[in-house]
């Protein structure tokens with residue numbers, strides 16, 4: 001067994017400790033939560049790419065602050081609809097439909113008079129930002145217009161500036177940046193230690209997942225990869241997670257299988273790709289001299305001779321098709337920079353089988 005406790009591998013899990021977000025936590029406390037505690041309503045828009053910790057940061061704060069109410073905009077047509085739901089959730093649980101804004105806010109006022117000020121979080125709010133000007137106007141100006149003790153935290157992937165209207169008043173904006181690969185590695189190392197049996201996932205596997213996820217800066221993507229790779233390894237009845245489990249996980253999340261790309265390669269090019277796949281199961285990268293050697297070996301098997309220039313050309317073509325990725329590694333001395341080739345999106349064991357099959361049919 002590899003997964004001892006599945007919960008921390010779920011992307012909706014909010015851990016006890018959030019890494020690298022102390023400044024954002026402090027910013028939300030001082031911009032919204034502390035003023036709300038003193039009867040002052042403020043509004044904030046949190047934005048940033050997927051998996052940058054926007055939702056978890058707010059949910060983390062919900063543990064210490066009971067005035068926060070969380071709703072997801074995707075469940076509602078518009079702001080009015082969402083507020084009607086909040087009233088029925090906090091007040092009398094009946095359905096309130098077709099209320100005017102002044103009726104809505106007067107009901108909220110009577111709820112707040114015995115419950116205290118509310119901080120309303122609206123997650124996935126990009127749709128509201130784009131399309132519900134009247135709703136946002138009433139929400140953001142609720143304190144001035146209706147005297148309502150309501151602060152709002154809006155969460156959106158897209159930057160609000162494209163859609164923001166001046167009349168909404170002053171709104172604090174807080175951007176969540178993408179995580180670096182190193183930051184992602186810290187986050188998933190913590191998750192792995194909570195979720196996986198000891199010794200089933202090496203630092204090198206966690207580094208590999210972090211490197212792939214670093215392209216998107218997303219902790220969500222990394223946790224999903226870790227979860228799927230762990231289940232892949234369990235499915236194989238392996239005691240440890242291997243590189244190819246991670247590649248399988250990538251191809252599961254991103255089922256953009258290379259088959260159509262393989263059809264763009266001729267027989268000679270396929271043999272070169274096969275040579276790369278043969279070198280990769282136990283390692284993450286291969287250098288070009290090793291590829292040249294393996295290509296000559298495979299070439300002999302298939303009766304093909306290669307010049308170095310052809311091998312270089314095909315490596316460039318495979319890169320441009322996104323079948324392989326490459327990085328440059330320096331050994332400290334400028335003259336000796338070497339190119340390292342990897343395949344991350346699909347398990348090389350499966351890719352080798354596909355390529356051999358294609359070569360035999362050409």
Ligand SMILES: Nc1ncnc2c1ncn2[C@@H]1O[C@H](COP(=O)(O)OP(=O)(O)OP(=O)(O)O)[C@@H](O)[C@H]1O
Nearest residue numbers: 011013014018019050051052053054055056219220
């Ligand atoms: N700084 C962090 N420390 C620990 N875990 C984190 C951190 N940031 C994100 N995570 C984890 O990554 C996953 C995704 O995070 P979260 O849902 O908060 O991102 P998001 O920015 O709201 O993404 P989306 O826009 O896709 O909803 C969650 O499981 C969360 O716990």
